[in-house]
Amino acid sequence: MSVSDRVTASEGGAMFWDRLWRLSGIGFIIFFMAATMVYGAQPELGSTGDVLTAFYSVGRRPVLIAAILSGMAVLNLLWFAAAIRTTLASAGVDGWGAAVTAASAVLGGMFLLQISIGAALAYSIAGRGEYALTTGLNDIAWAVTVLSSFPRAMLVMAGTFGLWRAGLISRTLFLLGIVAVVAVLLGGITWRATGAWTPDGVYTRFVAPAVGCVWIVAVSWVLLAQRRVTAAAW
DSSP states (O other): HHHHHHHHHHHHHHHHHHHHTTTTHHHHHHEEEEEEEOOOOOOOTTTTTHHIIIIIIHHHHHHHHHHHHHHHHHHHHHHHHHHHHHHHHHOOOOHHHHHHHHHHHHHHHHHHHHHHHHHIIIIGGHHHTHHHHHHHHHHHHHHHHHHHHHHHHHHHHHHHHHHTTTTTHHHHHHHHHHHHHHHHHHGGGGOOSSSSTTTSSSSIIIHHHHHHHHHHHHHHHHHHHHTTGGGOOO
């Protein structure tokens, strides 16, 4: 193979990986939605032992399959953040890129904690009849969901401000990104006892995740439009 052939192959490989990782945001959404559909509706806070046993022990297989899909979602989320970081670094605003990396690392860790709780309950804990422990861990999983709103908001904020400072998004998209930051951040105050603003309420289950997914789709579109700029970074 000649030098020119090796250079061409190298550039082709860089473009392949570049496009793959910039699509990882879409990959995250696909795995996240698949895991959500397989997992089903997580039992509410304070559910009885019989309800929790039926969900986690009797129906353990879907929970464990969802844990695998969720793990793949986390991997795609981290690569998505890496693609944003690379794009921002090439544009000279790596400070925001570093914030994206930090937020995604914390968020990924919280997601893995939540996944681990559900998998442990399904694998063995719920089937032992230890209702107090099962109820406590199920409630902790909801608390982790609420508290994950803060690193989620940081990820959206860092990505939005970084892309705007880099001149890669319009003012309109920037303002929509700010709205998304506020909407995601509001998920961290869902501590009411009843209604839509409970940790297991409508806002936590549907609204905040939907806003995050829309933001990821929008940013993925921006990244794909800029993929040739930073192909060499891969």
